[in-house]
Amino acid sequence: MKANLEDIARAAGVSKMTVSRVLRGGSGFSDQTREKVMDIASQLGYVPNRLAAAFGSVQAETLVGMCVPRLTSGLFGHVLDGVDRALGRLGYQLIIGANDHSMTEEEAWIRQVVSWRPAGLILSGRNHTPGTIGLLHAASIPVVEIWDLTTRPIDMAVGFSHVDCGAEMARHLLSRGRRKVGYVGALARSDVMGQARLEGCRDELARGGHPLVDAEMLHDAPGFYAGYYGLETLLSRKNDFDAVYFHNDEMAIGGLAFCQARGLRVPDDIGIAGWGGMEAASILEKRLTTTVVPTTSIGKAAAEALVAKLKGEPVQTVTFVPTRLVPGDTA
Amino acid sequence: MKANLEDIARAAGVSKMTVSRVLRGGSGFSDQTREKVMDIASQLGYVPNRLAAAFGSVQAETLVGMCVPRLTSGLFGHVLDGVDRALGRLGYQLIIGANDHSMTEEEAWIRQVVSWRPAGLILSGRNHTPGTIGLLHAASIPVVEIWDLTTRPIDMAVGFSHVDCGAEMARHLLSRGRRKVGYVGALARSDVMGQARLEGCRDELARGGHPLVDAEMLHDAPGFYAGYYGLETLLSRKNDFDAVYFHNDEMAIGGLAFCQARGLRVPDDIGIAGWGGMEAASILEKRLTTTVVPTTSIGKAAAEALVAKLKGEPVQTVTFVPTRLVPGDTA
DNA sequence: TGCTTCTAGGTTACCGGTAACGTAAAACAA
DNA sequence: TTGTTTTACGTTACCGGTAACCTAGAAGCA
Numbered sequence: 001m002k003a004n005l006e007d008i009a010r011a012a013g014v015s016k017m018t019v020s021r022v023l024r025g026g027s028g029f030s031d032q033t034r035e036k037v038m039d040i041a042s043q044l045g046y047v048p049n050r051l052a053a054a055f056g057s058v059q060a061e062t063l064v065g066m067c068v069p070r071l072t073s074g075l076f077g078h079v080l081d082g083v084d085r086a087l088g089r090l091g092y093q094l095i096i097g098a099n100d101h102s103m104t105e106e107e108a109w110i111r112q113v114v115s116w117r118p119a120g121l122i123l124s125g126r127n128h129t130p131g132t133i134g135l136l137h138a139a140s141i142p143v144v145e146i147w148d149l150t151t152r153p154i155d156m157a158v159g160f161s162h163v164d165c166g167a168e169m170a171r172h173l174l175s176r177g178r179r180k181v182g183y184v185g186a187l188a189r190s191d192v193m194g195q196a197r198l199e200g201c202r203d204e205l206a207r208g209g210h211p212l213v214d215a216e217m218l219h220d221a222p223g224f225y226a227g228y229y230g231l232e233t234l235l236s237r238k239n240d241f242d243a244v245y246f247h248n249d250e251m252a253i254g255g256l257a258f259c260q261a262r263g264l265r266v267p268d269d270i271g272i273a274g275w276g277g278m279e280a281a282s283i284l285e286k287r288l289t290t291t292v293v294p295t296t297s298i299g300k301a302a303a304e305a306l307v308a309k310l311k312g313e314p315v316q317t318v319t320f321v322p323t324r325l326v327p328g329d330t331a
Numbered sequence: 332m333k334a335n336l337e338d339i340a341r342a343a344g345v346s347k348m349t350v351s352r353v354l355r356g357g358s359g360f361s362d363q364t365r366e367k368v369m370d371i372a373s374q375l376g377y378v379p380n381r382l383a384a385a386f387g388s389v390q391a392e393t394l395v396g397m398c399v400p401r402l403t404s405g406l407f408g409h410v411l412d413g414v415d416r417a418l419g420r421l422g423y424q425l426i427i428g429a430n431d432h433s434m435t436e437e438e439a440w441i442r443q444v445v446s447w448r449p450a451g452l453i454l455s456g457r458n459h460t461p462g463t464i465g466l467l468h469a470a471s472i473p474v475v476e477i478w479d480l481t482t483r484p485i486d487m488a489v490g491f492s493h494v495d496c497g498a499e500m501a502r503h504l505l506s507r508g509r510r511k512v513g514y515v516g517a518l519a520r521s522d523v524m525g526q527a528r529l530e531g532c533r534d535e536l537a538r539g540g541h542p543l544v545d546a547e548m549l550h551d552a553p554g555f556y557a558g559y560y561g562l563e564t565l566l567s568r569k570n571d572f573d574a575v576y577f578h579n580d581e582m583a584i585g586g587l588a589f590c591q592a593r594g595l596r597v598p599d600d601i602g603i604a605g606w607g608g609m610e611a612a613s614i615l616e617k618r619l620t621t622t623v624v625p626t627t628s629i630g631k632a633a634a635e636a637l638v639a640k641l642k643g644e645p646v647q648t649v650t651f652v653p654t655r656l657v658p659g660d661t662a
Numbered sequence: 663t664g665c666t667t668c669t670a671g672g673t674t675a676c677c678g679g680t681a682a683c684g685t686a687a688a689a690c691a692a
Numbered sequence: 693t694t695g696t697t698t699t700a701c702g703t704t705a706c707c708g709g710t711a712a713c714c715t716a717g718a719a720g721c722a
Contacts, residue, residue: 002469004708015672020709028670045469050446052708055382056677060710063426063447071412074405081402084429093443095394095424098415112424115381116394138333138376224614253611260616280584280611283555285591335678346702351680359700383678387707391680 003044011040023048054117064306065095065113066122067106069191070221074250075276075295076124079146082299083122090307092119099124101190107132114139120306126150126157127192142309144302148193149320156309158302158319162193165291166200168325169245169273172289174208176331178243178271181205183215184230184255185247186222194222194247197275201245214238222247227254243271243331249278249290256284256330271331277324287328294321334375342371354379385448395637396426396444397453398437400522401552405581405609406626407455410477413630414453421638423450430455432521438463445470451637457481457488458523473640475633479524480651487640489633489650493524496622497531499656500576500604503620505539507662509574509602512536514546515561515586516578517553525553525578528606532576545569553578558585574602574662580609580621587615587661602662608655618659625652 005023009016014033021028022037023046029037053060064087068076084094095113099105107129110121114135120142126149128136136143136154143155148162173181183201185194202212216234220226227246231254234244246252252274259266266272266286274281277292298321308315336354340347345364352359353368354377360368384391395418399407415425426444430436438460441452445466451473457480459467467474467485474486479493504512514532516525533543547565551557558577562585565575577583583605590597597603597617605612608623629652639646 006708016709017673017711018671021671024710030670033670045465047442047466047470048446049386049448049708051382051386051448052677053710055380055386055679055707056709057711058677071415072405072408074403074408077403077405077408080427081429084402084427088428088440091443093426093447094428095426096411096415097419097425098412109419111378112422115379116424117380117382134376135378139378224610228614250611254614257614257616279555280581283559283585283588285588337678347678348680348703349701351678352701355680361700364700380678383707384680386677386709387679388681389707 003041003046004049007044008037008040008046011044012036061117061119062092063095063116063118064092064120064122064303065097065110065116065118067097067099067109067113068124069099069101071096071098072221074278075248075293078295079299079302082296082301083303084299086300086303087307092307101187101192103127103129103132107135110135114141119310120144122146122302122306124148125193126153128154142306144306146298146302148196149318151318153318156305156315156317156319158298158305158321160293160321160323161200162196163200163203165275165323165325166197166202166245167204168200169197169275169291170201170204170208172325172327173243173245173271173273173331174205174210176243176271178331179210180213180240180242181210182213182234182241182244183246184227184234184244184251185215185217186220186226186230186251187247188217188219191222191247197247213241223250224254224257227251228258229254231255231258241270243267243273245273246275249274249276249281249288252288252290252330253280253284256286256288266330273331277326281328282326286330287326289328289331290326292324292326294323297321334372334377335380338375339368339371339377342375343367392448392450393423394426394447394449395423395451395453395634396428396441396447396449398428398430398440399455400430400432402427402429403552406579406607406624409626410630410633413627413632414634415630417631417634418638423638432518432523434458434460434463438466441466445472450641451475453477453633453637455479456524457484459485473637475637477629477633479527480649482649484649487636487646487648487650489629489636489652491624491652491654492531493527494531494534496606496654496656497528497533497576498535499531500528500606500622501532501535501539503656503658504574504576504602504604504662505536505541507574507602509662510541511544511571511573512541513544513565513572513575514577515558515565515575515582516546516548517551517557517561517582518578519548519550522553522578528578544572554581555585555588558582559589560585562586562589572601574598574604576604577606580605580607580612580619583619583621583661584611584615587617587619597661604662608657612659613657617661618657620659620662621657623655623657625654628652 005016008019097109124147145157149159274290281288336347339350428440455478476488480490605621612619
């Protein structure tokens with residue numbers, strides 16, 4: 001039913017190998033032979049079997065695995081898009097997985113994916129289980145760690161520093177005269193990158209002489225509701241803040257909604273700052289003060305680094321993709 | 332370097348086949364043999380080669396392909412999440428691709444993915460090129476079409492009717508006394524599903540005796556900016572609307588921002604309605620009137636239908652997953 | 663003319679699993 | 693005790709492509 005190389009070969013009166021050469025656009029055959037083979041291939045509706053090709057030859061491995069913390073995050077949607085566009089153009093297929101910010105989940109996913117002998121992997125974050133490290137080392141395939149930069153990547157890294165993001169926002173708030181800053185976060189235990197932003201902010205505020213007043217860490221997903229209720233909780237504990245830094249923009253917008261509901265004037269009574277740079281943040285009646293993350297660029301850069309490595313081209317081990325603090329009307 | 336079945340077999344003093352049986356948890360070996368094999372396998376750091384397994388046996392194909400219109404859409408992020416969770420639990424790997432609402436792109440993607448002999452495919456939408464249809468027919472693998480329901484699916488379908496969504500919103504607007512309704516859309520040529528909502532709305536309004544006044548179709552991506560400027564354009568042509576239905580929630584929120592900027596009171600001066608049910612829509616100071624789409628459920632249902640089919644269990648060909656019109660404060 | 667090189671192929675072995683079938687010994691039944 | 697079934701394996705062939713190597717004839721060259 002399904003034609004394979006042998007069927008084409010038989011019909012064309014040549015050998016399997018010649019058909020393989022023709023279909024892969026190699027050399028060592030006449031124009032006449034090529035035309036005949038191509039004709040018959042399309043006539044038989046030949047669909048190549050990449051499983052067989054990849055199995056028989058390392059060169060033909062064109063699967064790339066990518067693991068993100070959450071598929072429902074708007075930011076990672078853009079990263080995925082960047083990766084997919086860059087890879088798709090080059091004939092690679094993208095296998096994805098989500099790890100819920102858990103290193104153990106990540107390891108489990110990698111264990112599955114590695115058995116498909118992918119050409120490379122893209123992981124999110126710099127923290128991995130020892131099992132993961134060992135597995136990747138043993139598999140010896142190219143790996144790009146994105147999102148949170150590390151100077152000692154497993155293989156390659158593309159991203160920025162979450163600590164610096166937090167510190168930069170702290171400096172911005174201080175420069176605007178804010179002195180009593182609070183923080184509302186989410187995924188307290190699992191999201192180490194959000195934690196890094198908090199640390200960066202906390203340290204920089206302390207350095208500036210106006211330490212962080214209080215932080216409310218929720219355990220929920222970092223969405224609008226979490227921002228709304230997180231701010232409510234923070235203020236109920238101690239109602240003396242002149243600015244609040246949020247885990248991300250969605251939560252910050254939730255916080256804005258809470259302020260509106262309670263009649264708190266932003267930025268006069270309280271400043272609100274987010275992180276991530278979602279499109280919604282810039283079109284609100286009051287544009288949100290936030291850090292814009294070049295999501296698509298990171299995805300593109302990661303894919304390109306991976307492909308370069310696969311082609312044996314020289315690759316920069318660590319690629320810094322700068323974020324941009326965009327002062328809005330809210331802080 | 333990398334151990335395979337044969338290495339384990341040699342070390343354990345048994346045959347390759349016995350090792351295969353043990354590792355797959357079959358039967359036909361003693362407890363003693365199993366323990367020895369398991370021990371040696373973990374000792375050697377054995378990583379199975381699914382490429383070989385899938386190549387040698389149809390049963391071992393555990394790749395599932397999924398094609399979405401855009402990876403950057405918040406809604407599809409949730410669908411992907413639903414699919415990924417359901418499939419991941421069962422040991423399937425998800426290969427994704429985006430087609431930019433283009434049937435030709437979809438065909439190109441399918442052509443690539445089919446060569447990996449996936450166990451099944453999940454496609455978005457009911458419209459496909461003849462080439463796609465032929466390809467899928469020839470490959471004879473399970474296919475689930477999601478998002479826009481059709482009574483004649485290629486194989487299986489999970490979703491709802493976009494025409495009905497539009498019609499339902501039209502009835503809602505009429506019931507609230509709206510008589511001069513406009514529409515602001517995006518991706519004019521390519522997004523047939525948005526087009527279907529427009530058609531449904533247009534027809535129902537006409538049936539109700541108050542036909543659609545005007546529609547502004549942008550060619551941009553359906554985001555906040557597009558909503559903002561789309562509404563501006565619509566109103567600049569003819570400033571006589573008492574409600575505007577948007578392509579989706581992001582655009583509707585952009586429209587709300589425009590109203591706020593121009594001092595238009597919502598819903599008094601003008602009603603605003605969206606579609607999709609993004610979380611942001613429900614936490615705005617004025618909750619957006621919209622149609623909530625059960626994204627995660629659709630993903631989950633699609634994955635489950637696919638797996639059921641793969642296991643040879645009886646499957647419902649068409650699964651209707653109802654949307655829910657949620658009247659907010661804006662229309 | 664004799665030698666070399668090139669062209670257009672063909673042959674063979676192999677990648678690492680799995681299905682299908684075969685078989686000796688042990689357990690069991692009559 | 694003898695025939696039958698079960699258990700616990702082993703053997704063989706095969707999936708479909710590719711790398712590496714081989715070869716006959718043609719073309720080029722001195």
